Structures are given as C-alpha cells and as structure tokens.
Amino acid sequence: MSVADLQLDERGQLRHFLTVEGLKRELLESIMNAAESFASVTEQTVKKVPLLRGKTIVNLFFETSTRTRTTFELAAKRLSADVLNVNIATSATSKGESLLDTIRNIEAMHVDMFVVRHAQSGAAHFIARHVAPHISVINAGDGRHAHPTQAMLDVFTIRKHKADFSQLTVAIVGDILHSRVARSEIHALRILGAREIRVVAPRTLLPAGIETLGIKTFHSLDNGLEGADVVIMLRLQRERMNGAFIPSEHEYYACFGLTEARLDRAKPDAIVMHPGPINRGVEIDSKVADGHRSVILQQVTHGISIRMAIMSMAMRRDLGEKPA
Ligand code: CP
DSSP states (O other): OOHHHHHBOTTSOBSOBOOSTTOOHHHHHHHHHHHHHHHHHHHSSSOOOOTTTTOEEEEEESSOOSHHHHHHHHHHHHTTOEEEEEOGGGSGGGGTOOHHHHHHHHHTTOOOEEEEEESSTTHHHHHHHHSOTTOEEEEEEETTTBOHHHHHHHHHHHHHHOSOGGGOEEEEESOOTTOHHHHHHHHHHHHTTOSEEEEEOOGGGSOTTGGGGTOEEESOHHHHHTTOSEEEEOOOOGGGOOSOOSSOHHHHHHHHOBOHHHHTTSOTTOEEEOOSOOOBTTTBOHHHHTSTTBOHHHHHHHHHHHHHHHHHHHHGGGGTOOOO
16 A cells, blocks of 8 residues: 555545655645634634544654644644653663554554654554554654654745745755655645755755755755745754764854855745754854744744644544544
C-alpha cells in the first residue's frame, strides 16, 4: 500500500497524517480552513469544543520537544479528548521493549490516536501500518524525513500574511540536509503553487539532488534573500550530524546568520519564520528574531489550531461526518 493510500480512507478522507507529500491542494486548503475556524475557539473564555469527547489521544515522543508536544496536548484538550503523555524516559522502552510491543500494549488500553515523534525516519509510517483500523497516527516528526504538521502551520502562517501563494518567493535558509521541516515545507509550498522556492545553505548542508524537488539552490545568503517574500530560518541540527559540516558556529553566523542588514535584501514586507528552537547568534540575530517582521511566535500559536484541525479531521472519519 502506498503512503498516499495509507493516509486516506476509501472516501478520500484523512485517516493518518504522516507526510504532506502526495496530498491534494484541496485537502491542504481544507485543513487550513478548518484551522481558521478553530482559531476562534482559542480566543473564547471557555477554550473547548466537544468534537472529540470520549476519544483518547496518546502522545508518544521518543525525542525531545517543546512546541510540538505541548501544542498537540493543548489541541487535543481543546477538542475535549482525553490525553495520555507517555514518558519514554521512564517507560519500559528503557528495559528493551520494542516499539511494536509498546504500541500493542497501549493499543490494548482502547486508545484512538497516536501522535508520534521518533528519531528514526519512517517510524510513524511503521506504526500506522500496524495499528487497528480505528486508530489514527499523526507524525510529529520522524528523523530527517518529515514534520507534516509543522509544514501545515507554516503555510497557514504564510497564508495569514500573504494572500496568493502563486506570487510568492520563499527562501528556506540553513541546515537543509538534516531538516525534516524543510522537506515537508517544500512539498507543501509546491502543492500550494508557490512561485519560487529557494534553499540557501553551504554545500555541505544541502542534500544531493535536492533540485529535483523543483527548487532553486543558493550558497550565498545575500543572493538567496534577494526579493524574497518569506524567509524561513532553520537551526543547525547538531543531534543528527555525525561529523563536521561547518568550520565553526562563528563562521556559519558570519556567512549564513540572518541580521537586519541582510534581511534588507528581501522585500520590505517580507516575513521571517523559524520552526524553533531558535539559536540566537548562530542562525539568527536577536534583533531579527524579536523584530517587527518576525512571525515566529505566531507560528507557535497557529500550531494549536492546525493540530486541532488535523486531529479532528482524522478522528471524525469513524463518525461518518464531514471534516470540520
Ligand atoms: N518545531 C518543533 O518541532 O519544535 P519542538 O522540537 O520544540 O517540538
């Protein structure tokens, strides 16, 4: 079964959310439209809707996370689901239990959804292939492969500021080689019809053949930023590096760090994004990260409504209802 077939049910509705690759533009737009309506829930005095009352969602994070784990938890609670956060450090995984046995045991507790972050590329797909038919799996980041909900909250944030994707030049800057976020963003931006997608990085931090994804590559930050509408900065993913990819952080910042002066190469109304965590003085200057063109904290806020949209669309399938 292809990943596309695995993600959608026989009616073409979301079952799992594992990757953006191969999804249709209409589906991405319906996720963003649903997120738009969920954003108002977050602004109410009582920040809850009963859509997933009685459902149990399990957060299984085998890797560290601040933004993704907490916004998934908040999103689930705002949909009235029960949330179980499994602490992997104190779980039986440390006693040698396999991933599949962990899943099988939690599945036996009659849960409805797994939200999975794992250092191994393909971990969420593996789980999705083995769970019972009523269970949904959401990929919260797998190795270098994909971080689809991050890509969705990023394009949602872009849509809030820029009306028409077909007019946009988007520059993604930094450690593309190790970045699951970059891969998912490229797929999402292509599906939504962005005019030009650029990746900007030293040669050592660009995967071979990345041009086949239909993007332009730059090794000069100044050239890569010229006329950009959206600048997405990425951190150096040291936890995935198995050697020296840059001479030093000092030199990296000198060549690829985003400063106010460098940002002047982009369009005057360009927005600056970053999935976090940010490393100030390594890939971005504090004046830019905290400046008026930065939408970095808006991305975090949008993560809640995008995750509410994706979870509710995947879980309402079994109720025979249309997506929210
Ligand atoms: N953007 C992101 O995935 O951040 P966390 O690692 O804190 O979840």
